[in-house]
Amino acid sequence: MTFSTVMVNLLYGITIGSAYTLIAFGFTIIFGVMGVLNFAHGGFVMLGAYVGFTIIKLTKNFWISLFLAPLGIALLGGIVEKFLVSRFYGKDIHFTLFLTFGLSMVFSNAVLLIWGGVPQSIQLPYYFKGFINLFGIYYPKFRLFVLVFCCLLVSSLWIFLTRSRWGSVIRAGLFDIETVEAFGIDIYRVFSFLFIFCSGMAAVAGVIIGAMRSINPVMDLDFILVALSVVVIGGLGSFKGALIGSLILGLAEAFGAQAIPGFAKFTTWAIMVAVILLRPKGLFSER
Amino acid sequence: MVALRKFVEVGFLLLLVLLPLGSAHLFSDFYIVLFLRIFIFGILMLGFDLLAGYCGLTSFGHAMFFGTGAYVAAITWKYLNNSVWLGILLGLGLNTIAGYILALLCVRTRTIYFVFLTLAFSQFFYVAADSWRLIGGTDGITGIPSPTLIPGISLGHRTGLYYFSLAFLVVAYWIARRIVNSHFGRVLKGIHENEERIKFLGYNASLIIRRVFLISGLFGSVAGTLMVCFQPFVPPTYYHVSLSGSFVIMALLGGMGTLVGPLLGTAIIIFMDDLLSTWFKESWMLCLGGIYILCVLYSPEGVTGIAKHISVTGVLTKLSNGLTKGLNLTKN
Numbered sequence: 001m002t003f004s005t006v007m008v009n010l011l012y013g014i015t016i017g018s019a020y021t022l023i024a025f026g027f028t029i030i031f032g033v034m035g036v037l038n039f040a041h042g043g044f045v046m047l048g049a050y051v052g053f054t055i056i057k058l059t060k061n062f063w064i065s066l067f068l069a070p071l072g073i074a075l076l077g078g079i080v081e082k083f084l085v086s087r088f089y090g091k092d093i094h095f096t097l098f099l100t101f102g103l104s105m106v107f108s109n110a111v112l113l114i115w116g117g118v119p120q121s122i123q124l125p126y127y128f129k130g131f132i133n134l135f136g137i138y139y140p141k142f143r144l145f146v147l148v149f150c151c152l153l154v155s156s157l158w159i160f161l162t163r164s165r166w167g168s169v170i171r172a173g174l175f176d177i178e179t180v181e182a183f184g185i186d187i188y189r190v191f192s193f194l195f196i197f198c199s200g201m202a203a204v205a206g207v208i209i210g211a212m213r214s215i216n217p218v219m220d221l222d223f224i225l226v227a228l229s230v231v232v233i234g235g236l237g238s239f240k241g242a243l244i245g246s247l248i249l250g251l252a253e254a255f256g257a258q259a260i261p262g263f264a265k266f267t268t269w270a271i272m273v274a275v276i277l278l279r280p281k282g283l284f285s286e287r
Numbered sequence: 288m289v290a291l292r293k294f295v296e297v298g299f300l301l302l303l304v305l306l307p308l309g310s311a312h313l314f315s316d317f318y319i320v321l322f323l324r325i326f327i328f329g330i331l332m333l334g335f336d337l338l339a340g341y342c343g344l345t346s347f348g349h350a351m352f353f354g355t356g357a358y359v360a361a362i363t364w365k366y367l368n369n370s371v372w373l374g375i376l377l378g379l380g381l382n383t384i385a386g387y388i389l390a391l392l393c394v395r396t397r398t399i400y401f402v403f404l405t406l407a408f409s410q411f412f413y414v415a416a417d418s419w420r421l422i423g424g425t426d427g428i429t430g431i432p433s434p435t436l437i438p439g440i441s442l443g444h445r446t447g448l449y450y451f452s453l454a455f456l457v458v459a460y461w462i463a464r465r466i467v468n469s470h471f472g473r474v475l476k477g478i479h480e481n482e483e484r485i486k487f488l489g490y491n492a493s494l495i496i497r498r499v500f501l502i503s504g505l506f507g508s509v510a511g512t513l514m515v516c517f518q519p520f521v522p523p524t525y526y527h528v529s530l531s532g533s534f535v536i537m538a539l540l541g542g543m544g545t546l547v548g549p550l551l552g553t554a555i556i557i558f559m560d561d562l563l564s565t566w567f568k569e570s571w572m573l574c575l576g577g578i579y580i581l582c583v584l585y586s587p588e589g590v591t592g593i594a595k596h597i598s599v600t601g602v603l604t605k606l607s608n609g610l611t612k613g614l615n616l617t618k619n
Contacts, residue, residue, distance in 0.1 A: 037399060093399055094345055095583055098539055101532050102579030109572035225410055228403050269411045273392060280395040
């Protein structure tokens with residue numbers, strides 16, 4: 001490996017990792033605060049990608065799609081929360097897993113019925129096509145955009161979570177939701193907001209990852225596995241864990257694909273096994 | 288109660304033994320195939336229930352044992368020797384090794400982390416099978432010869448395989464029943480209720496969980512091998528998470544921790560699978576997903592849970608409670 005391939009892989013790993021962070025944050029918040037294991041989270045990512053694909057096809061505008069698709073998926077998330085997930089608050093966590101597993105099957109089949117099984121690719125605007133010369137290495141323009149966009153989004157999210165009042169409510173919810181309720185906060189409204197917000201964020205990730213790779217009706221599984229592995233590596237209910245875990249996963253994927261083509265996922269599993277052996281609850285578990 | 292259960296068990300067994308005799312006249316071969324699939328997955332579900340229902344550790348990756356059993360059998364019969372026993376034994380052997388290692392890793396986690404980990408490992412197997420060209424890659428293994436019971440007697444015939452699988456199911460049920468009623472089985476339930484207390488009583492909870500994980504995996508291995516007898520074709524989707532997920536739903540639908548429940552759930556799901564895929568063609572997965580959701584919403588205890596609520600003893604106790612209440616009222 002030459003210096004420039006190392007740099008390209010490093011950049012690509014961070015790019016993918018930062019996009020994964022958007023998925024992992026939502027997953028870990030929904031689990032940590034609400035006690036819901038959202039297996040349909042990957043489904044929201046996939047639906048976001050497909051809705052974005054259709055909107056770009058209709059309007060020929062990437063930005064409208066990046067705005068409208070997450071909005072639509074957030075609405076869907078709100079409906080799912082209101083009519084299905086909200087019945088299981090405070091009950092055995094396995095039930096929500098089974099429920100959302102059924103939901104993810106419905107999503108996957110619905111996508112197959114509506115958009116067909118052939119992989120599609122999201123059309124990019126002309127200024128995102130081609131490569132850019134970054135200090136002597138050539139890097140795709142769109143990936144650079146994804147890197148910048150995700151970093152901005154993740155850092156603003158980070159500031160929201162650590163500096164704002166609602167951010168502190170969410171962080172307190174990770175520790176002890178009953179105490180939060182005792183402070184006079186309507187936790188069920190917080191739950192609804194969180195589910196809607198996290199679904200929307202998953203859809204943002206869906207549009208940009210879908211535009212980077214291709215989209216297909218079984219991609220939801222890839223993303224739920226990403227979320228699960230991040231959570232195993234980083235620790236459940238920890239934002240730092242979700243961030244670092246996503247970056248580790250992205251880098252492992254980028255370098256793994258370089259080292260053993262076709263077996264990129266194995267590097268991920270190897271890291272996961274190592275983490276489980278050393279720290280069964282993840283690197284940054286707060287509980 | 289035990290006598291009643293024995294009676295029902297033997298009755299069911301007789302019915303299943305007699306079923307193929309009527310197939311030529313009363314109904315088509317279709318039911319034989321359907322029941323064959325129920326038997327095969329039933330064996331796996333018995334093992335699954337030992338782990339998930341009795342020990343309380345839901346595995347979301349049980350397909351890994353099923354898939355390994357199937358792959359080992361397919362390779363054995365295709366390249367080595369097409370004796371069914373050799374396939375089963377080698378499948379059990381490899382699954383023992385794999386299950387031992389996986390148990391060592393998985394036992395470090397509990398509850399939802401256990402779900403994550405088993406899911407991740409089964410997906411590891413899926414990716415391996417899907418990308419390894421030597422064992423067929425995405426196409427899987429095809430052209431597997433039908434195995435022989437003893438040299439000269441083939442298991443290719445449906446009715447023969449029906450009885451063979453039924454025998455395995457009965458043996459599996461007997462073993463599972465023995466395990467549940469044994470000392471080991473009580474400790475398992477104890478771990479489910481309160482692991483700390485079990486440890487306090489001097490049991491090595493981690494060792495027991497590892498054992499039940501392995502045992503439950505071996506049931507899955509046999510089921511995988513039998514599946515290859517039935518369908519001479521092994522796709523990598525035998526490792527897929529949707530299969531593992533359907534096992535969980537089968538157990539949930541039937542009611543976990545009852546042994547009979549998961550068998551019932553298997554029968555219901557497989558029957559519905561077949562019905563939906565003929566009725567709805569392409570959208571059957573959507574309907575099945577919808578049924579899963581309804582199932583979790585309205586009967587989290589499963590079919591056996593509903594049965595418990597309306598059981599004879601339940602009605603009697605309610606009646607007697609009502610009576611005593613009524614008597615007390617008249618006294619006052």
